[in-house]
Amino acid sequence: MIHSSGNGMMSSSAASSSVGNSQSPGLKTYFKTPEGRYKLHFEKTHPAGLLHYAHGKAVTQVTLAQLKEKPAQLPPTPTGSSSAGGVRSAAARLLGGGNGSRALSFVGGNGASKAVAGSSRIGSMGVSSSSGSALCSNYDGKGTFLIFNVGDTVFISDFNSQDKDPIKSIHFSNSNPVCHAFDADAKDGHDLLIGLNSGDVYSVSLRQQLQDVGKKLVGAQHYNRDGSVNSSRCTSVAWVLEGDGAFVVTHADGNLYVYEKGKDGTGDSSFPVIKDQTQFSVAHARSSKSNPVSRWHICQGSINSISFSADGAYIATVGRDGYLRVFDYSKEQLICGVKSYYGALLCCAWSMDGKYILTGGEDDLVQVWSMDERKVVAWGEGHNSWVSGVSFDPFWSSPTSEGDVESVMYRFGSVGQDTQLLLWDLVMDELVVPLRRPSGGSPTFSTGSQSAHWDTLTPVGTLQPAPSMRDVPKLSPLVAHRVHNEPLSDLIFTQESVLTACREGHIKIWMRPAHCENQSSSSENVLSNSLKEKPLLSSKVGSYKQ
Amino acid sequence: MHNIDAHEFLNFLLNELVDILEKESQAAKGSSETSSPSEKIANGPRNLQVNGVQKEPLITWVHKNFQGILTNETRCLRCETVTARDETFFDLSLDIEQNSSITSCLKNFSSTETLNAEDKFFCDKCCSLQEAQKRMKIKKPPHILVIHLKRFKYIEQLGRYKKLSYRVVFPLELKLSNTMEDSDSEYSLFAVVVHVGSGPNHGHYVSLVKSHNHWLFFDDENVEMIDESAVQTFFGSSQEYSSNTDHGYILFYESIASDNKS
Ligand SMILES: [Zn+2]
Numbered sequence: 001m002i003h004s005s006g007n008g009m010m011s012s013s014a015a016s017s018s019v020g021n022s023q024s025p026g027l028k029t030y031f032k033t034p035e036g037r038y039k040l041h042f043e044k045t046h047p048a049g050l051l052h053y054a055h056g057k058a059v060t061q062v063t064l065a066q067l068k069e070k071p072a073q074l075p076p077t078p079t080g081s082s083s084a085g086g087v088r089s090a091a092a093r094l095l096g097g098g099n100g101s102r103a104l105s106f107v108g109g110n111g112a113s114k115a116v117a118g119s120s121r122i123g124s125m126g127v128s129s130s131s132g133s134a135l136c137s138n139y140d141g142k143g144t145f146l147i148f149n150v151g152d153t154v155f156i157s158d159f160n161s162q163d164k165d166p167i168k169s170i171h172f173s174n175s176n177p178v179c180h181a182f183d184a185d186a187k188d189g190h191d192l193l194i195g196l197n198s199g200d201v202y203s204v205s206l207r208q209q210l211q212d213v214g215k216k217l218v219g220a221q222h223y224n225r226d227g228s229v230n231s232s233r234c235t236s237v238a239w240v241l242e243g244d245g246a247f248v249v250t251h252a253d254g255n256l257y258v259y260e261k262g263k264d265g266t267g268d269s270s271f272p273v274i275k276d277q278t279q280f281s282v283a284h285a286r287s288s289k290s291n292p293v294s295r296w297h298i299c300q301g302s303i304n305s306i307s308f309s310a311d312g313a314y315i316a317t318v319g320r321d322g323y324l325r326v327f328d329y330s331k332e333q334l335i336c337g338v339k340s341y342y343g344a345l346l347c348c349a350w351s352m353d354g355k356y357i358l359t360g361g362e363d364d365l366v367q368v369w370s371m372d373e374r375k376v377v378a379w380g381e382g383h384n385s386w387v388s389g390v391s392f393d394p395f396w397s398s399p400t401s402e403g404d405v406e407s408v409m410y411r412f413g414s415v416g417q418d419t420q421l422l423l424w425d426l427v428m429d430e431l432v433v434p435l436r437r438p439s440g441g442s443p444t445f446s447t448g449s450q451s452a453h454w455d456t457l458t459p460v461g462t463l464q465p466a467p468s469m470r471d472v473p474k475l476s477p478l479v480a481h482r483v484h485n486e487p488l489s490d491l492i493f494t495q496e497s498v499l500t501a502c503r504e505g506h507i508k509i510w511m512r513p514a515h516c517e518n519q520s521s522s523s524e525n526v527l528s529n530s531l532k533e534k535p536l537l538s539s540k541v542g543s544y545k546q
Numbered sequence: 547m548h549n550i551d552a553h554e555f556l557n558f559l560l561n562e563l564v565d566i567l568e569k570e571s572q573a574a575k576g577s578s579e580t581s582s583p584s585e586k587i588a589n590g591p592r593n594l595q596v597n598g599v600q601k602e603p604l605i606t607w608v609h610k611n612f613q614g615i616l617t618n619e620t621r622c623l624r625c626e627t628v629t630a631r632d633e634t635f636f637d638l639s640l641d642i643e644q645n646s647s648i649t650s651c652l653k654n655f656s657s658t659e660t661l662n663a664e665d666k667f668f669c670d671k672c673c674s675l676q677e678a679q680k681r682m683k684i685k686k687p688p689h690i691l692v693i694h695l696k697r698f699k700y701i702e703q704l705g706r707y708k709k710l711s712y713r714v715v716f717p718l719e720l721k722l723s724n725t726m727e728d729s730d731s732e733y734s735l736f737a738v739v740v741h742v743g744s745g746p747n748h749g750h751y752v753s754l755v756k757s758h759n760h761w762l763f764f765d766d767e768n769v770e771m772i773d774e775s776a777v778q779t780f781f782g783s784s785q786e787y788s789s790n791t792d793h794g795y796i797l798f799y800e801s802i803a804s805d806n807k808s
Contacts (some may be wrong), residue, residue, distance in 0.1 A: 167588050247730075252775075322719070342732055343717035362717035364649045384643070384650040386715055417715060418645050419784075469723040486784050487645055487713065 033423060036513025041497060042162040044507040046150045046169075058176040058197060059388075059489050060505040062148040064159060064180035065192065065206055069142050139210035146207075147192070149177040150505035154194060156210065157507075171215045181247070182206065183239040189219060190261055193247055195234030199227035201249050203261055223249075223259055229269050229281035229292060230255055235303050240329070241312025249292075252301040254319065257292035265291030282327075282332045296332065299323060305347045309354045316357050318345035323463060324359050324369060336374050337463040341365055342345060346386060347490070351410060352394045356426070358412055360387025366414045366475075368426060376467050378426065382477040385418035389490030393423075396493075413498065415485035419456075421500050422477040483508060552739045552751050552796055553637070560608055560636050563801060567606040612636045614688035615753045620661070622669040623677040629670070632685060637692035637796075645784055648716040648797070656682050664754070686723055691733050691799040698746045707746040711790075713782040716797055718774070733799035738778050742794040752792070 029040040120172075144159040154177045155166035170177075175198035183191045189205035194217075196202075201223040201532070212218045224230060232253040240246040247263030267287025274281065277300045284294045301320030308315050308329070315329045322340040327333060328466040343362025350357055356377075366380030366387055396411035410426040486502035498510045620630045640651040659680045661667045667678035693716075701708045720733045736756040743749020752765045754777060763772045780794040 248759040341723075342721045344718040362647075362715070362719075363721075366646055384718075385645055417647070417713075418650070466730070469721075 016116065024075050027482060027485065031421075031479055031483075031510075033479050033513065038498060038510040038512060041509045041511040043164055043509070044146055044148075044157045044159075044166070045164055046148075046153070046155050046505050047164060058149060058151060058178045059503045060148050060490070060501055061179055061489060062146055062499070062501045062507060063180045063192075064492060064494070065145045065147055066184045067139070067141075067143045067145065067207055068184065082233075085335050103188060138188050139207055145206065145210075146507060147180055147182065148498050148501065148505060148507065149180065152176050155505075156206075168210055169215055170209060172196065172217070175200065179234055179236050181237045181239055186239075186261075187245060189264065190245075191217075193237040193239065193249075195237040195249055197233050197275070199224050199229075199231050199234055199251060201234060201237060201259070203247075209437045218317065221262055223265065223291060229257065233302075238306055238308060241308060243312070244412075246293075248306070248315070250298075250306055250317070252302040254297060254301055254303055256298055256301045256303060256306070256317070257291045258294045258296075262288075263291040265289070267291075271295045278522050280334050286541050289406065294332075296327075298325060301344075304345060307348045307350055307357075309350045310352055311354065314350075315352070316348045316350065318348045318361070320344045322361070322466070324348060324357065324367070325463070326357070326371070334461045336371075336460070338376055339464065340467040341379070341466050341469070343386075346387050349410075349412075351392045356392075356410065358390035358391045358414070360414055360416070362386050364416070366390060366412075366422070366424065368475075376463075377428070378475045379472045380414065380422070380424050380475040380477065381419050382422050382424075383414065383416040383420060385416050385487070387416045388488055389412050389415040391491055391493055393493040393498075395495045413491050413493065415483075415488035415491045415500055419482050419484050419486065419488060419502070420481075420485045421481050421488070421491060421498070423479040424475055424477050426475070427496055483510075489519040551698070554743065556692070556694075556739075557636065560612060563608050564606055567608065571604050571606075589749065600601050608636075609621055610687055611690045612692065614684060614691070615686040616683045617683045619681045619683065620667055621679045622667065622672060623679065625669060625671050625676075626678055627669065627671045635688075637694050639694045642697065642710060642712050643693050643767070644712045644715050645668055646714055648713070648714065648720065651695070651714065652722065656684075666684070684722055687731065687801065689801050691720075691722075691801070693797040695793075695797070696790060697741065697793060709744060709746050709793075710743075711744075711783050711786065711793055713784045714794070715778070715781045716794060718777070720754050720799055732802050734802045735777075735797060736800050737798035738777065738780060738794050739796035742792045744791045749791075751795075 030037045032038075059113075083192045118357075144266070146157040146159050148155055148157070152168040152172050156168040156170075156173070156365070157163075157166045161167075177194050177197040177386060178197050178277070179195040189208065190203040192204050192206045192209070194202045194204070201219040202217060204217055204220045208219050209217070230251050230253065232251045232255075235250045235252055237249050238247060240248060240258075246254055246258060247261065250256045267285065267289030269285060269290040269292065271283045274297045277297075279297075280299075281297045282294060283297075285292065298317055299319050299321045303317050303319045306315055313329060314335070314341050316325050317325045317327070322344055323337050323340065324340075324345060325337040326335045329336055340359070340361050341363040343358050344452050345361035348357055348359045355371055357371065358538045359367045359369065360383075361367075364381075364383045364385060364387060366379040366383070367376055368380070369375070370377045391413055393411040393413060397408070409428055412424050412426060414422045414424070416422070484501045484502040485507060486504045486506065489503045491498060493498050496512055498512070500510065501507045576660055578654065580693070607716050609635035613636060618633060620629045620631075622629070637770055638652075638655065640648070640655050657706070661680055662677045667680070668674070669676045669678065676687050695714060697710045697712075698707050699710055700735050714751065716735065716738075718735045720735070721730055722733070723730060735787075738754040740752045740754065741749055742752060754772070755762050755764060759776065761772045761774055763776075779790075780792050782791050782793045
């Protein structure tokens with residue numbers, strides 16, 4: 001038990017866990033939900049005395065990365081396609097988070113079976129009370145790591161250790177690192193992407209960084225060197241699912257680039273001038289030798305966050321212009337989109353089954369977009385400031401799943417600049433559409449059709465205007481908990497915990513109720529139990545309607 | 547007390563402008579009364595403003611741009627009578643909280659408040675002081691919405707004013723749905739008055755103004771172009787003691803015609 005000195009409140013309420021933070025006066029170390037208490041398990045942060053001028057310029061983002069045993073071995077393949085699909089959807093949702101520029105992102109495997117291995121290790125290690133003893137000192141073995149940026153540094157912490165301090169720091173001298181992504185199934189060594197404020201992007205091997213004792217990036221491949229292709233700030237990086245090393249980078253000027261890992265990019269990497277800044281356009285590289293291979297101009301102003309659907313088929317973007325856009329990735333086609341109530345959108349995330357997209361932004365609302373219905377089906381009201389992170393909880397299953405499976409369907413979370421973590425239940429049957437005026441005011445805008453209606457699908461590629469306040473059902477949060485002292489930047493759900501991070505680089509790990517009460521239970525049991533529960537969701541994987 | 551407060555100055559300026567415009571108008575009216583009908587026609591455009599009912603207050607460009615109407619609704623908890631009183635405003639003064647947004651401050655501004663104990667309401671129907679519920683709603687939104695953040699607060703324990711450096715985020719676009727029923731009309735931020743300094747008694751003002759789609763930073767005689775994203779450096783600080791003392795103090799939003807609406 002590690003108790004913080006000089007903080008009586010924390011010590012008394014954290015007696016059962018190893019909370020070693022003294023920076024959170026007045027913050028509770030647990031929060032209650034209908035299914036039980038979530039307890040603060042441990043925290044991760046960076047060494048004190050960091051250069052403060054760097055703060056604020058780069059908001060901390062976190063990637064949770066899973067390293068496998070070094071001799072590449074295939075993890076056990078689960079029997080039964082349905083359970084594989086279920087876990088795949090869950091883990092891949094996490095992957096989607098990792099792809100986006102969301103602050104916290106868990107990166108699981110790409111394939112179904114590999115993702116199972118990923119989540120099982122998170123599970124088994126997350127409750128481990130040993131502090132990193134399972135790790136080989138030379139980092140040849142498996143492990144789970146938190147990668148997060150603060151100021152001009154990328155820190156790496158051992159997620160399985162309750163040690164607050166990072167095990168590694170990588171210093172960038174030219175520009176601040178602002179976003180990163182990890183691919184557990186990268187074919188060659190490079191599995192970690194890091195995007196900089198200058199627009200530069202690096203791919204490296206995470207293991208190689210861990211094995212190096214220096215404070216510099218080692219063995220890196222450099223893309224968009226000195227902003228030669230695009231000099232605006234990177235806003236997010238993401239690996240393309242089963243994309244053979246392809247990855248995408250978004251920028252503050254509304255452009256997205258597709259790169260191929262390890263390709264030097266000797267060819268002409270210039271793209272034609274964008275004729276209309278407000279229109280979506282795709283340009284391919286003139287030379288097969290160039291890297292990036294294509295440019296998508298998505299919007300005017302910054303792309304703030306992206307998220308791939310669990311199956312990798314779709315990519316959602318949100319940005320300064322307030323629009324959520326959904327693209328068919330391989331067809332390079334805009335499918336649908338909608339404007340925020342007002343202001344920029346800051347974050348987005350898919351549901352495991354690809355049916356819903358959450359967005360959050362400067363209107364303080366958590367928005368739920370239905371891919372089936374092509375409309376906003378709910379606005380979550382509860383944040384007192386901008387919503388900076390959203391995520392579905394892929395490991396949550398309805399407690400009433402025996403009787404009425406139809407009713408409670410989704411649990412999701414959101415974090416905001418109000419320092420709060422909110423949890424929500426999305427119960428489609430209970431959503432009541434407010435009264436609509438008979439005269440016009442239909443929220444669904446469709447070009448050329450004045451009689452556009454809620455139930456009418458709009459043509460492919462139509463961007464809908466902001467819905468009216470009276471037309472969208474409202475949700476209230478299940479739980480609202482102040483988790484940090486600083487504005488939050490994102491959250492992630494793992495099988496056994498919820499992670500929250502603030503803009504300044506403090507990360508808290510909250511154990512789920514079942515794991516709080518029975519921490520000594522075999523992690524293998526925990527895993528197999530949750531696998532049994534998952535087929536409920538699996539049947540919906542990939543059941544897109546267009 | 548702080549000596550030169552930008553909010554006080556804004557109020558002074560707008561009221562002074564109204565005074566001048568009214569005097570000008572009266573002078574024009576006075577001269578038109580002594581003039582012949584032909585001269586009246588010649589002076590047509592100026593006289594149009596005073597051709598209405600004599601006691602009607604003059605609607606100046608200041609009113610047209612800045613004036614909105616608030617409804618102060620009070621419901622007596624004994625007889626349930628609702629008393630609605632309209633009042634005009636040139637700006638909204640909002641109480642602020644740490645790590646909040648303008649949206650949230652506006653929500654609090656129009657939230658229901660219970661008047662009780664020392665602060666009871668005199669109900670005309672009951673003819674006595676009664677407990678009541680009070681609510682502020684915007685009845686008519688102004689064309690230009692001026693939002694004043696109450697960053698200078700009197701702290702009783704200290705016996706003086708203190709500057710609140712709270713982080714209060716303001717979006718570049720805003721809607722008033724929380725303070726108005728049935729309104730989805732949108733505003734766009736075009737100017738910010740920033741107070742620089744740690745206390746209420748000293749400091750400096752700078753401003754950000756959007757002109758021809760570019761943000762300009764005004765600091766005395768220095769003017770420079772800044773990126774739109776730089777606006778967020780003036781939100782305030784999430785920690786009480788911070789080296790950042792440049793805080794958004796007065797926000798100017800302009801109503802924009804809603805696009806794509808049927
Ligand atoms: Zn009464």
